[in-house]
Amino acid sequence: MAGDVKHDYHLVKPSPWPLLASLAIGAMVLGGAGYMKGLWFVPQGSWWGPLPGFVALIFVLIGWWGDVIKESRAGDHKEVVQISLRYGMVLFIASEVMFFVAWFWDFFEMAIYHTLRANPEHTDLANPALENLAHWDSWPVAQTDGTIVRTFDPFHLPLINTLILLLSGTTVTWAHHALQQGNRRAAIIGLLLTVILGMSFTALQVIEYMEAGFGYDKSLYGSAFFMATGFHGAHVVIGTIMLAVCLFRLIG
Known part of the structure; x- marks a missing residue:
């Protein structure tokens, strides 16, 4: 027909x-x-x-x-549609990787070449946008008001949040394998633990922002820090919400 x-x-x-x-x-x-x-x-x-x-x-x-x-x-x-959806997700993740490459490239470029930027021979000092380059003799660069940027202790909240992320990767993988094997109870437990870990990460990230001794618009270090960690934090929040939807669908 x-x-x-x-x-x-x-x-x-x-x-x-x-x-x-x-x-x-x-x-x-x-x-x-x-x-x-x-x-x-x-x-x-x-x-x-x-x-x-x-x-x-x-x-x-x-x-x-x-x-x-x-x-x-x-x-x-059908199977062909599922393959298309998987390829679409792969391409989406690849584009997200390039976003983070840009943020890290920006951070390391400033961190490695800060003394070169402070050299008057390589800088247009008449450019008002570059008037704070006198502070570039150290890293992190001082804030616009001249105060020193005090970075976080990497072995405090950043380490805890890193461990939470790694643990959430194991729990969501456990839930994935349990779902493939038809073990609904284990899949629910794995997703529930993952959602709890995602919410815990977000809460600690908020605490970290509140304790930050520098601002988003006060220094290049602050701009790079909040842009990269905020972009990543937004992904965690969105991922937590999507996993919570999967959890409710699995329970229902």
Whole structure:
């Protein structure tokens, strides 16, 4: 018959989610630009600027991923579709790796070549954006008010959070293998422990930020630190939420 399906791919129905996601992201970007530079509808410094777009994006993702779950339950995710989803996740993780490469590259470039930047022969001292280079004779670079940046003890909270991350990797792997073997009880326990560890990591990260003796906008070290750790912390929060959804689905 002409209407018979002759392929293993699942053709999705027309969906509003891509358009709505684009609008939500656009609103979030405009709100962020207003927060930093000021726009006619978002005054500069308004922390709530990106919030409406962010909330809208959350609701869009809930609806979008909800449709994916419904398709999976309906048996639409054949083997070919599953392979496509796995490849998509691999490419997504590769793009995330490059994000972190950029943050670490920025940090180590400043840490290794700080004395070179402080050399007047290699610096345009007339550039007002580089007026604080007189402080670059040491690392971490002093803050804009001249105070010294006091870094964290790597064997205190950073070490604890690292151990929590490593442990969460073992518990989620345990849950994965238990799910493959049909051991639902062990999968639930593994996911529950992983969610608890993720929440613990986030709580300790907040405490670490509160104890920080430097600001995001006071030094290049502070900017690099909060950007890299904040970006990673956002991934932990999102991952914890997604694993919690998996846990509730497994329990239900």
